[in-house]
Every structure is written in C-alpha cells, then in structure tokens.
Amino acid sequence: MFLLHRFTFILAGAWLLAWQFAAPVHAQRRTQDLTETISLADAERTIRESTPIPTAYEAVLDPNQPVTLWTDRGFLGIDNAYSEDGIRYVVFRLTVLNRTDQDLTITRDQIQLDTGEKEIGCGERPAGFRGMPLGVDREILPQSRLRTPDTISVPAKQATSCWCVFAGVAPLPISPPLRLSVAIDDLTKVELDIRREQELRLGLSAQRLGPQHTLALLTIQGHLNTLNANVVAQRLEQEFAANTRRVLIAWGEHASPCDEILISWLLSAATGQRDDPLYLSMPVLAPIPLVRLAALPEANREAELWDESNGHIDRFVEDAAVAMLSDIFNNMDQKRLVTELLNGHPLSQQAALRIAGKHCGVNALPTLIRFARHTQASIRHAAYAAIAQQADSRGIEFLKDVVLTGKPGDREAAISAMIAGNQIYISEILHFLEMDEPPVPLEKLIPRMRVHYRPEWKPILETAVSSDRGVDRLAALEALEVLRHPRLEEICLARLEDPQEDVSRKAFEILIQWHTRSRRPEVLSYALKQLEQKNFDETILRFIESQKNPRAAPLILALILSKSSSILRLIDVLAEIGSDDDVRRLIANDMEFDGEVQAAIIRLAGLLSVNEQIAIAREAAESKHFAVRFAAMELLLPVPEEFSLPIYKKLLEQANDDELELVSDTIGEMGTPKAIHLLRDFRHAHRKDKDAPWLFSVIDRSIRIGMTSSPGWDSVESGRYHWRIEEWEEAVKNLSLAIELDPELSVAYSWRANCLMKLQKFEQAQDDFAKAWELDPYDGQAATGLGITMAIAGDWKKAIEMTETAAEKFPEDYIYAYNTACVYGRALESLNKASGDHQEDITEISQKGLRKLQESVELGFDDMQL
Numbered sequence: 001m002f003l004l005h006r007f008t009f010i011l012a013g014a015w016l017l018a019w020q021f022a023a024p025v026h027a028q029r030r031t032q033d034l035t036e037t038i039s040l041a042d043a044e045r046t047i048r049e050s051t052p053i054p055t056a057y058e059a060v061l062d063p064n065q066p067v068t069l070w071t072d073r074g075f076l077g078i079d080n081a082y083s084e085d086g087i088r089y090v091v092f093r094l095t096v097l098n099r100t101d102q103d104l105t106i107t108r109d110q111i112q113l114d115t116g117e118k119e120i121g122c123g124e125r126p127a128g129f130r131g132m133p134l135g136v137d138r139e140i141l142p143q144s145r146l147r148t149p150d151t152i153s154v155p156a157k158q159a160t161s162c163w164c165v166f167a168g169v170a171p172l173p174i175s176p177p178l179r180l181s182v183a184i185d186d187l188t189k190v191e192l193d194i195r196r197e198q199e200l201r202l203g204l205s206a207q208r209l210g211p212q213h214t215l216a217l218l219t220i221q222g223h224l225n226t227l228n229a230n231v232v233a234q235r236l237e238q239e240f241a242a243n244t245r246r247v248l249i250a251w252g253e254h255a256s257p258c259d260e261i262l263i264s265w266l267l268s269a270a271t272g273q274r275d276d277p278l279y280l281s282m283p284v285l286a287p288i289p290l291v292r293l294a295a296l297p298e299a300n301r302e303a304e305l306w307d308e309s310n311g312h313i314d315r316f317v318e319d320a321a322v323a324m325l326s327d328i329f330n331n332m333d334q335k336r337l338v339t340e341l342l343n344g345h346p347l348s349q350q351a352a353l354r355i356a357g358k359h360c361g362v363n364a365l366p367t368l369i370r371f372a373r374h375t376q377a378s379i380r381h382a383a384y385a386a387i388a389q390q391a392d393s394r395g396i397e398f399l400k401d402v403v404l405t406g407k408p409g410d411r412e413a414a415i416s417a418m419i420a421g422n423q424i425y426i427s428e429i430l431h432f433l434e435m436d437e438p439p440v441p442l443e444k445l446i447p448r449m450r451v452h453y454r455p456e457w458k459p460i461l462e463t464a465v466s467s468d469r470g471v472d473r474l475a476a477l478e479a480l481e482v483l484r485h486p487r488l489e490e491i492c493l494a495r496l497e498d499p500q501e502d503v504s505r506k507a508f509e510i511l512i513q514w515h516t517r518s519r520r521p522e523v524l525s526y527a528l529k530q531l532e533q534k535n536f537d538e539t540i541l542r543f544i545e546s547q548k549n550p551r552a553a554p555l556i557l558a559l560i561l562s563k564s565s566s567i568l569r570l571i572d573v574l575a576e577i578g579s580d581d582d583v584r585r586l587i588a589n590d591m592e593f594d595g596e597v598q599a600a601i602i603r604l605a606g607l608l609s610v611n612e613q614i615a616i617a618r619e620a621a622e623s624k625h626f627a628v629r630f631a632a633m634e635l636l637l638p639v640p641e642e643f644s645l646p647i648y649k650k651l652l653e654q655a656n657d658d659e660l661e662l663v664s665d666t667i668g669e670m671g672t673p674k675a676i677h678l679l680r681d682f683r684h685a686h687r688k689d690k691d692a693p694w695l696f697s698v699i700d701r702s703i704r705i706g707m708t709s710s711p712g713w714d715s716v717e718s719g720r721y722h723w724r725i726e727e728w729e730e731a732v733k734n735l736s737l738a739i740e741l742d743p744e745l746s747v748a749y750s751w752r753a754n755c756l757m758k759l760q761k762f763e764q765a766q767d768d769f770a771k772a773w774e775l776d777p778y779d780g781q782a783a784t785g786l787g788i789t790m791a792i793a794g795d796w797k798k799a800i801e802m803t804e805t806a807a808e809k810f811p812e813d814y815i816y817a818y819n820t821a822c823v824y825g826r827a828l829e830s831l832n833k834a835s836g837d838h839q840e841d842i843t844e845i846s847q848k849g850l851r852k853l854q855e856s857v858e859l860g861f862d863d864m865q866l
Contacts, residue, residue: 035152035162043070043097043159052254053222056200060097067104067184069192070095073137075259076169076178076226079129081277087129088169088281090115090178090227091136091146092194095161096154104154110183111148113194117170123148125697126168126814132701134165137225138259138299144658147694174283175230198228203252206235208244209345210325211332216244217321217347221252224262226282233283236269240286246324250294250317257299266293267312294320318378321347322354329355338367346379353382357389357421365392372398381413388421400428403439412440419445420452433460442467446475450482465491470500477503481510489514496526505539512543524549531555534564541569545576553578561589571600575607583607587616595625602631606638614643621647626659633666641674648675652682661698668702671709673744679703683778693812696778703776712738712745719751731755746775750782757785762792780810784819791826794834799823800845814859817852824849 038046047057047070060068074092090113098104111122133140146163154160169176178194203221208214216239224232232249239247249266261278268279270291294314301315314320329337329352337359340352353371356364368390371383384402387395402414415432418425432438433445442464449457461483464476477495480488488510495507504526511523527543528551530536536559544552553574560570574582583604590601598620605616613635620632629651636644648667655663667675683699686692707713715738722731735752738745753768766789772782783806790799803823810816824845831838831845 035149035160037153037155037158037160040097040099040157040159043095047095051201051203051222051256052252053200053203056197056203056222063099066098066100067188067190068097068099069180069182069190070097071180071192071194071197074194074198074225074227075134075136076281077135078278078281079132079134079167081280086280087126087167088171089129089134089165089167090169091134091163091165092227093161094164094180095159096152096182096190097159098154098156101156103156104184106152106154106182106184108148108150108152111164112181112183113164113166114177114179114181115166115169116173116177118168120166120168122164122166124167125693129167129697135259138257142658142661144661174281175233178227194227195230198225199231202228202231203255204231204235206239207345209321209348210246210351211328211336211340211344211348214244214328215246215248215321215324215348217317218247218249219252220249220255223256224258226259226262229262229265230283232266233285236286236288240288245288246290247288248292248294248317248320248324250320251297252295255297257297260300263293263296263300267291270312290324292320292324318347318350318382322351325351326355330359332359334360334364338364341367341371346376349379350382353379353386355386357386360386362390362392365390365394368395369398372402377409377413380410381417384410384414384417385420388417388425391422391424396425396428399425403432412444415440415445416448419448423454426454426456430456441471443469443471443475446472446479450479453483461485465495470498470503473498473500473503474506477506477510493520493522496522501535505537508543509539512539528552528555531559534559536566538569541566541573545573548577550577553582557582557586560586563593567593567597568600571597571604575604578604580608595623595627598623598625599627599631602628602635605635610639614639617644618647621651629654630659630662630666633663637666637670641670641672644670645674645678649678649682652678660695664698664702665705668705669709671706676703676706676744679706680776680778687809700778707745707747710738710742710745712741712748715741716745716748716751719748719755723751723755726758728755728758732759744775746772746779746782749775750779750785753782753785753789757789762789765789766793778809780806780813780816780819784816784823787820787823788826791823791830794830796827796830800827812859814856817859818856821849821852821856824852
C-alpha cells in the first residue's frame with residue numbers, strides 16, 4: 001500500500017499545472033547553426049578588448065590550460081516578469097577555447113549549469129517556459145537566435161562560440177551559485193564559476209571620503225549586469241550596516257554600458273520605488289537615503305528614460321560629490337571646513353571649495369589661492385569658483401591674471417567663475433569681452449551667462465545673435481530661448497535665413513514649439529525648402545506630419561523614390577499626409593527597394609480598399625523576403641477570413657525556424673475559431689517531425705494568444721482566480737459562463753473539470769475532460785485528467801490505454817509524465833477496491849508508476865511534496 005500512498009496525494013493539484021500549455025523540453029533548431037569559429041589569437045584579442053580588467057581574463061587565457069571557457073553578454077532574468085508564472089533563466093554567449101592538437105566535439109547535453117538547487121541542461125525548456133523573445137544584456141532577442149546546436153565543433157587551435165540558455169532557475173535564492181561545466185570527453189570536464197568570473201568583470205572598488213568618511217564612493221570599472229549585480233547589492237548592504245547613508249556609484253572611463261533596468265534598480269535604493277516586477281529576479285537593495293549615480297557610460301547617458309530621475313544622476317563624479325556633501329559643508333564651522341580643504345579626498349576638497357568662498361572670510365583667501373595653484377585641474381577650477389565668491393581685490397587680480405595668462409582650460413574656468421561670482425566682477429568681464437581678441441571665445445561664455453543671468457548680459461546676447469561667427473549666433477539664440485527674450489519670435493524669423501545650418505535649424509525648432517508661431521507661413525516655407533534640398537531631420541519630419549499640408553506629400557514621395565536617407569521614416573510620414581494615389585504610386589515601384597523597405601511600403605496598403613489590400617497581400621506573400629511576407633500577414637489581419645486564412649496557411653508551411661514564431665503568433669492574434677483550428681491542424685501534421693517539441697511549444701503559445709481574444713476569456717481568468725483561493729463553486733460558475741460565451745474554448749472545460757474534481761464530482765469532470773480532449777487533442781491535462789476520471793470510475797484498463805496512447809504527443813514533457821503517474825495511482829486505487837486477484841496487474845502498474853515518477857523528475861519536475 002506504500003505505492004498507493006505515493007500516488008493518491010496527486011489530487012492535491014500539482015498536476016493541474018499542465019493547463020499552462022506545458023512546453024516540452026529539449027527544443028531543437030530546424031535550420032541555422034548559431035556557432036562562430038575563429039582563431040585562438042582572434043578570440044584572445046576579443047576577450048582582452050571586452051574588459052579593461054586583466055584579472056577577469058587571466059585564467060581563460062592561461063596558455064597551460066588545454067581547454068578554457070569564456071562567457072559574454074550574460075543575463076539572468078524572467079521570461080515574463082509581469083506574470084506570476086514567470087520562469088527564471090540564464091543566457092550567455094559561451095566561447096570554448098581549444099589549445100589542443102585535437103578537434104573537439106561537444107554535444108548540447110554535455111553543457112550543464114549548477115544552480116545550487118539543481119543542475120540545468122543547456123537548452124532544456126521547462127513546462128510553461130514561453131517562446132517569447134528573451135532579454136540578453138541590453139537587447140531583446142528571439143529564442144530562435146539563442147538555441148544551442150545539437151553538436152558544437154571546436155577545431156584544434158581555434159575557438160567556437162554559441163548561445164546557451166538555461167531555463168528553470170529556482171526563484172530563490174535571488175542570487176544562486178552559477179557553476180558551468182562542459183564535458184569534453186568521458187574523463188575530462190571543464191568548469192567555470194560564472195559568479196566569480198562576473199564579479200571580476202564588474203571591477204568594483206570602494207572608498208570613503210568627506211568629513212568623517214560620510215560618503216561611500218563605489219566605482220565600476222568593468223561591466224555591471226544581472227549576473228554580478230548581487231556584488232553591488234552586497235556592498236550597499238555592508239555600507240548600510242556601517243551606518244553609511246550617502247553612496248555615490250560611478251562608472252570608470254572604460255566601463256561598459258549596462259542594461260537600463262539596472263540603472264533604475266540602483267536608484268530604487270534612494271527613491272523607494274521598488275515595486276517594478278522586473279526587480280523580482282534581482283537582489284533587494286539596502287534602503288540608503290542618498291544615492292546618486294555619476295559618469296554613466298555614454299550609451300546609458302543617452303537613454304531618455306532617466307529624465308525623470310535626473311535629480312539622482314550627474315554627468316561628472318565631481319558634481320555628484322559636491323551635491324552629496326554640500327549640505328554637510330554648509331553647516332560646518334570654518335575651522336573644520338579648512339581642515340577638510342587641507343587634508344580631505346580630492347572630491348571632498350572640491351566640494352568644500354564650492355562652499356568655502358561664501359562661508360570663509362578673507363583670511364581664507366591665501367588658502368584658496370594655494371588651491372588655485374594645485375596640480376589637479378578640477379581642484380584649481382573649484383578654487384577659482386571659491387575665490388570669485390569673495391569681494392576681495394587680491395582675488396580679482398589673481399583671477400584676472402589667470403584669464404589673461406593661464407592655460408586655455410584655466411582661462412575658461414576662471415572667467416566662468418567670475419560670471420557666476422560676486423557682482424564686483426561684472427566690469428572686468430565686460431572689459432574682457434571688449435578686447436579685440438577676448439581671452440575666452442564668446443560662445444563658451446554665453447552658456448554661463450545664461451545660467452548666471454544678470455541684466456548686464458542682455459546687450460551682449462542681443463549683439464551676439466547677429467555676430468559674424470556662427471557659433472556665437474547659435475549660443476546666443478539658445479540663451480535667448482531659455483531667457484524668453486521678448487523679441488524671440490522676431491529674432492528667430494530672421495535667423496531662418498541664417499547661412500549656417502545649425503543656426504537656422506535652431507531658430508526653426510524654437511518657432512515650432514509654440515502653436516501660433518508654427519503657423520507662420522515662413523516656418524512652413526522653411527520646412528518645405530529643407531525637403532526640396534534633401535536637408536531634413538526628424539524635427540522637420542515631425543513638423544510636416546503635424547501640418548498635413550498637401551504641398552509636402554509630393555516632396556516626400558520624391559524623396560522615397562530617389563532612395564533618400566531615412567527612407568523608412570519618410571514612408572511613415574507619407575502614411576500620415578499622402579493621398580491614396582500617392583500610396584498606389586509608391587506600391588507600384590516597391591520592387592525597386594530592399595525587403596525591409598518593401599515591407600514598409602506594403603503596410604501602406606492598409607489605407608486602400610479591401611479588394612486592393614487582398615490583391616497586394618497575395619502578391620507580397622510570394623516575395624523572397626520574409627519581411628515582405630510578414631507585412632502581407634499584417635495587412636490581412638482585418639480582412640475577412642476566407643481571403644486571409646489560405647494565405648496564412650501557405651506562409652505557415654513555408655516558414656523556417658526564425659520565421660515560424662512570428663507567423664504563428666500573427667495567426668493566433670486573429671483569435672477566431674478557424675485561425676485556432678489552422679494552428680492545431682498544423683501542429684498535428686508535424687507531430688512526428690524531429691523538432692516537434694520545439695514546434696509544439698511555439699504553436700501552443702500562439703493558440704493561447706488566440707484564446708485570449710475569446711469572448712469567454714475574461715471568465716476563464718476569473719475562474720482561475722477563484723481556483724487559486726480555493727473557491728471551487730465560484731470557479732465553476734465563472735468557467736461555465738466562459739463555456740456559454742464560447743463553446744469551443746477548450747481550456748475552460750479543462751479548468752472546470754479541475755474544479756469539479758475538487759468538488760468530488762468525478763462523472764461531470766470526466767465529461768468536461770472528454771470535451772476538452774475532443775476540442776484540443778494536444779491538451780495533455782485533458783488527456784491525463786480523462787484518464788484519472790476513468791480510473792476513478794473503475795475503467796482502469798481504458799484509462800491506462802488511453803493515457804499511454806496519447807503519450808506520443810508529449811515526448812519529454814515532464815508534466816505529462818507526472819500526470820501519467822497520477823493515472824497509474826488512480827488505477828491502483830480502483831484495483832484495490834475491485835474483487836478478484838489483481839496482484840499481477842498491481843505489480844505491473846506500480847512499476848510503471850514509479851518509472852513515470854522517476855522520468856518526470858529526470859525531465860525537470862520538482863514540485864512533489866512527498
């Protein structure tokens with residue numbers, strides 16, 4: 001009876017997970033081999049260039065090691081962070097360096113990742129792991145591009161790279177160990193501690209500065225990613241435990257860009273905004289009140305995402321340090337301030353200097369002048385600013401001397417300090433600007449005048465906007481815009497004719513910001529002239545779109561036909577302002593362009609009649625370019641099914657590995673019964689393909705996409721909610737409503753059957769499972785659920801036969817294997833109640849049940865509470 005006890009617990013509900021359209025494991029590629037082989041020398045050079053930290057690659061480049069491993073572009077994430085069913089995964093680009101004289105052949109199943117909780121095989125796909133694109137460092141890539149080939153060849157004295165995905169990382173711990181192993185042969189296994197490798201790649205250093213070491217400065221010299229973010233989190237935890245409440249995180253000059261989500265994750269320590277689901281797979285940060293980021297890599301600085309957080313981000317480390325220490329120095333007595341000036345960290349000295357000019361009396365001037373002669377430019381310049389805050393003739397003479405005789409950088413810093421400083425410097429500044437050759441070019445001073453505006457600067461700016469030097473005119477125009485000069489419109493209209501392009505463009509940009517000004521005929525004429533001269537940019541195109549002036553459409557069409565730059569953007573503009581005839585003319589010439597442009601042109605056909613759309617889509621569906629064929633699919637979405645489905649069916653059959661997911665999902669998005677039947681028929685026709693598990697996972701996801709368009713889907717979701725909180729009767733009511741709204745919604749029957757099982761209504765549950773299986777012969781939950789209810793009813797032979805026969809549709813699917821064990825368990829219950837001698841059957845079924853349980857565990861099932 002022990003075996004019976006092991007099986008009867010199954011009704012607790014774990015087997016119901018199969019509703020998620022369990023994706024079979026070990027997905028296979030159908031086409032491309034995503035490997036790259038290069039020479040050892042090239043591989044080693046690439047590795048050295050990828051990180052500025054030598055210790056990160058010393059081991060992998062060890063010439064005494066016959067085979068070494070290197071990972072790049074690593075990422076730890078969740079396939080769908082916005083779902084409670086999201087599955088964690090690790091992905092990276094693996095390079096195997098072969099220094100031996102023998103060619104190596106590595107199979108995919110020889111690549112394993114030890115996560116502490118379990119080992120995960122490369123390419124395994126646990127049930128529920130979605131086929132949607134995955135985050136990879138700073139990109140989103142389709143899974144078809146991330147698959148690992150069955151075999152990886154690494155020629156002697158060469159290096160081979162391929163993608164590796166490991167899905168099913170346990171939710172906890174948040175930062176699991178990650179130890180990669182690659183079996184080279186029966187006796188040799190090469191291992192790599194990815195956590196340690198990524199920690200070295202991070203290049204994190206820490207130091208304290210400021211009064212009483214108040215500020216912690218963490219510097220990232222290498223690459224911050226989701227595989228080493230835990231190192232930063234641990235350091236922040238240490239700082240918090242040491243009562244540090246101010247942390248500045250800076251990037252070194254050669255640091256690599258990081259995933260943008262990591263920027264907002266770091267800022268969440270200070271902002272308290274930690275509810276983003278994307279943070280669920282990342283360490284929780286210590287609640288440090290003051291956190292600033294500085295010197296972000298250029299690619300991260302350009303991200304507009306950080307505009308709302310710019311109060312916590314600085315371009316320069318010096319500015320961030322000043323911002324974080326200024327309140328301390330503002331409340332510090334003069335003696336302690338001078339002590340920090342003399343003995344503090346350079347960043348702390350600069351922060352103190354920014355305050356010293358206002359808080360220290362004239363007795364501090366000799367000390368400030370001493371710092372103004374410092375060997376470090378940033379400290380000299382901070383001292384200039386401090387001196388300029390004081391009304392002391394000695395300071396005036398010192399700064400005048402720097403402006404007239406100093407190095408160019410010092411001259412600019414000194415006069416900038418004077419502009420921002422005490423008003424007694426105004427006359428000296430005006431004197432400098434009146435010189436035949438000013439010591440500092442005017443265009444460099446105007447931005448400072450804009451920030452530190454005084455009435456005395458007004459005539460300088462008004463004169464500069466008509467200067468002979470274009471750089472002066474541009475700087476003055478930008479300043480007058482910020483200062484909202486009363487004659488700004490008049491000045492900008494005149495500057496539309498400026499001979500220097502960036503000046504006229506700036507005038508145009510200013511004018512179009514106000515609705516009344518943008519309607520001036522001079523503004524439209526300027527934009528049309530730029531189109532005629534092929535001298536347009538995004539600002540011009542956005543303005544043209546907003547005006548919808550018919551004079552612009554022929555110019556846009558001519559630019560497209562002449563294959564001008566930004567052609568895809570021009571097509572978008574034509575879609576907004578062009579006529580049907582413009583669209584027809586462009587489509588008639590689409591074969592002159594490459595596939596991507598052809599596809600964009602085909603999409604314009606959506607502006608035409610339905611009959612024209614169908615004709616254009618049929619022709620486009622025959623294109624050699626997938627982008628064009630896919631555009632045809634998109635064009636057909638609103639078209640009646642009798643025209644679109646035959647074309648969709650043909651495209652589905654022709655799709656290669658990289659195309660199948662897009663084609664399948666597009667059909668699923670139709671959400672109609674016929675579209676779902678098309679996908680099911682395709683799945684059945686390819687059930688014996690060698691790559692059937694992967695294909696099934698793709699098609700099943702698309703079918704689910706289609707089901708979400710069903711009128712009964714909301715009721716299914718409500719039923720699921722009541723299931724989770726164990727309100728079985730309410731769940732049945734909602735699922736019954738779903739079936740009433742859509743009698744072909746197969747998952748509604750499966751879920752209602754689940755609830756009926758909980759209510760001990762096995763006969764009704766059997767009817768629902770049978771209906772679900774009839775509607776979807778690839779619903780593994782329906783198959784095994786039907787088997788279980790048959791066995792409960794006493795028909796154990798038919799239950800086992802039916803379940804075993806259906807098993808060929810679910811190869812290597814651990815959920816189906818586990819649920820089959822449930823069927824055997826219920827069959828044993830039935831046999832134990834039956835009359836007669838069934839010991840032989842009991843023994844056979846017990847053995848089968850144990851084998852299926854073992855098989856499910858080997859395939860990845862880990863939810864049994866035995």
